[in-house]
Amino acid sequence: MAAKLAKEPEILELSNGSITAKIATWGATITSLLVPDAHGNLADVVLGFDTLEPYMKGISPYFGCIVGRVANRIKDGKFTLNGVEYSLAINNGPNSLHGGLKGFDKVVWDVVERKGGECPSITFQYHSKDGEEGYPGDVTIRATYSLRHSTTLRLDMEAVAENKATPINLAQHTYWNLAGHNSGHTLDHSIQIWGKHITPVDENTIPTGEIVPVKDTPFDFTTEHKIGARINDVPGGYDHNYVLDCGDEKNGLKHAVKLKDPSNSRTLDLWTDAPGMQFYTANYVDSISGKSGAVYVKHSGVCLETQGFPNAINQPNFPSVVVQPGDKYKHSMLFEFSA
Template sequence: MAAEPKILELSNGKITARISNWGATITSLLVPDAQGSVADVVLGFDGLDPYVKGMSPYFGCIVGRVANRIKDGKFTLNGLEYSLPVNNGPNSLHGGLKGFDKVVWDVVEHKDGECPSITFQYHSKDGEEGYPGDVTIRATYSLPEATTLRLDMEATPENKATPISLAQHTYWNLAGHACGDILNHSLQIWGKHITPVDENTIPTGEIMPVDGTPFDFTTERRIGERIDGVPGGYDHNYVLDCGDEKDGLKRAARLKDPSSLRTLDLWTDAPGMQLYTANYVDGIGGKAGAVYAKHAGVCLETQGFPNAINQPEFPSVVVRPGEKYKHTMLFEFSGC
């Protein structure tokens, strides 16, 4: 019998995460600011019902088998054409109609102590949502430092080559989840290029410099400063550069709330990061009576490039039997 959806807790006395086995979803994350005032900095719901009933616009979950968009829901691999469910205009988005965010994962380990952690596992079957081959996925959330959350994702294909690109889809509001929009947050991205998109938000294949455009966050800028120059708002993949390193990870972004001075430094080993400013969030009833409007949060989704399976010049997302997909994210919080 399948396990029931439930919420588990990770805490080290400084930060507390509530994470569900439904979609390996972060439902709440309590983080202090410089004065020690604690706020819940992620958008979400009080209970699991809205997640299970499909009311969540990917709040806090892990998406896959392939994050982001695949053009026309089609790709060819090893001479075979595969068709995926189309759930985003003409595209397949975030794994299809029932991606990894809409299933119960097994809890294989839940540890307290010096480095508390929870490990989730999910077995994706051959043909699930149109994808080839059986794949076992593991995701471990841990608190390795006082104000650091770490996520390690692994996926192992068992019998067929398959595209794999997982992403963590938390909507951040560092002022607190109920504190309005994130347009006054400042953002810096360690990426000098984006993959520009067509009218269906599919990358054209071009790698475009951000210099002189509203996409330039190479130095710290307010998110809202030039968002009006981007039709609809930011929903674009950045090509991450090799810059500062920590534990074998490269710095991807720094997000800061000017009111609390709460700061998030994001590190990863993924090649890309989707910047998404909650453009399609519109009056969603969230935690503690909050109503989330447009731009209520910002997503920083480290990932393989969107539609990479159909763009041979992009870094490959194909993983073969005998290989292992690995993807780590480090969320470092501070009050500076």
């Protein structure tokens, strides 16, 4: 199918008969995802809005979108690369968060390919210009959502740095509630994370540079626990980067997390090739009017943001997020649903 260049943002549908996703050209955002439980009952398992207007007005706390050029936080909105200091917009306390004031979540992406058939897919593309939000160099980003199997959604992201070295760290920022987006808090969901270490943070949620074991702490999800079991032992709730260091591999992707809702046994297994994952329990969501009259409150969803480590551009001991001119950044994730 011929490329369709961005005009007015729109919501597109991707379905294989088992699961149905609605994905907007605004932010390459998953606005709805219908997934069956063991009895075949469908529920929309992602938080979001019925129309594009709230996303475009900035009411959304990154519901369902792709964030970049650099996901998560950069300390003081500053970094130095090849001897040049760059300054970014400050939009999260003293930090720059998720690409700045107008990150990739707040732009219209072009639809460059749509495929039907047994493995339907949609490919979005965005060109980020040199200097955009303070970042160096032109970057072309592609994101392909595909339905690989009856209940599997895959996302493949790639970005090419065209003319300058630049940090690139994309993340998919869906808020999951496997009981259904309108079913209240997720503290009863159980979760297992294949990470034996986290990157602890300071008072501004910036990693200290340490990598510490989770053993014997409230951050230990190497075996399955309810999200709410120890959340009160974590000031403010979970909003931490896990080092994905102990998962099985499949097709080049490692097992990052298993999320399960006890009320209907709906389960999400997430596989990725990213080194880290931000586990965030919607601590700052406060009475947001969402789809079909639902009101989203604190802990209404769970974010599982596979990523490079936060503030890696300023932490030489973290895996580098710098992409050299002509090189390609790649990041894939597989969302497997079962019940």
